[in-house]
Amino acid sequence: xxxxxxxxxxxxxxxxxxxxxxSPLGVRQAQSLGAALRTSGFAPDIVIxxxxxxQASTAEEVVRSAGWPEPVRLDPDxxxxxxxxxxxxxxxxxxxxxxxxxGALDRALHGWTAGEYDPIAETFDDFSGRATRGFDTVxxxxxxxxxALVVSSAGVISRIATTLLGGSPxxxxxxxxxxxxxxxxxxxxxxxxxxxxxxxxxxxxxxxLRTYR
Numbered sequence: 539x540x541x542x543x544x545x546x547x548x549x550x551x552x553x554x555x556x557x558x559x560x561s562p563l564g565v566r567q568a569q570s571l572g573a574a575l576r577t578s579g580f581a582p583d584i585v586i587x588x589x590x591x592x593q594a595s596t597a598e599e600v601v602r603s604a605g606w607p608e609p610v611r612l613d614p615d616x617x618x619x620x621x622x623x624x625x626x627x628x629x630x631x632x633x634x635x636x637x638x639x640x641g642a643l644d645r646a647l648h649g650w651t652a653g654e655y656d657p658i659a660e661t662f663d664d665f666s667g668r669a670t671r672g673f674d675t676v677x678x679x680x681x682x683x684x685x686a687l688v689v690s691s692a693g694v695i696s697r698i699a700t701t702l703l704g705g706s707p708x709x710x711x712x713x714x715x716x717x718x719x720x721x722x723x724x725x726x727x728x729x730x731x732x733x734x735x736x737x738x739x740x741x742x743x744x745x746x747l748r749t750y751r
């Protein structure tokens with residue numbers, strides 16, 4: 539069977555004016571993952587990343603640390619939803635407190651998934667369809683028994699995982715809440731279709747590198 543490894547980007551610069559870049563810790567997380575994958579023998583035929591800087595930078599660090607020759611291909615279908623737009627926030631620096639930010643985000647996500655309001659251009663159904671399209675594109679391009687590595691974000695990866703599990707929007711909210719930076723989710727692809735076999739693997743990080751935001 540083929541394997542699609544879904545990787546959340548490393549820690550971004552939460553609380554700064556420029557959120558969409560890796561923090562120094564985020565770089566180390568990506569490098570740790572790359573080293574672990576090199577040791578494990580995992581070799582992808584395809585490496586894809588969303589086009590956001592924190593995603594593409596993570597992919598580049600993973601590839602460099604793993605010693606893979608494959609170029610990183612960018613696909614905006616793997617981009618995260620606009621969480622700041624959803625919350626009506628123009629500057630992430632306004633929410634430096636992680637607990638307060640998470641509470642505000644959860645409230646916004648419940649309203650978004652319920653269709654109670656649409657403060658951003660992309661609806662929840664549009665976002666879900668985009669995530670599915672990105673995943674289907676990778677599966678279509680994957681040769682039999684081949685491997686792919688995709689770097690994306692918590693919302694997209696959790697949406698794919700929830701869809702594969704037949705779960706609800708509430709489950710999606712809960713899964714992305716516990717997603718760690720540079721965590722991995724593993725999907726096998728074969729005659730029976732795509733199946734989620736693990737979610738949010740993080741053994742390559744250890745306590746010193748484990749972050750949720």
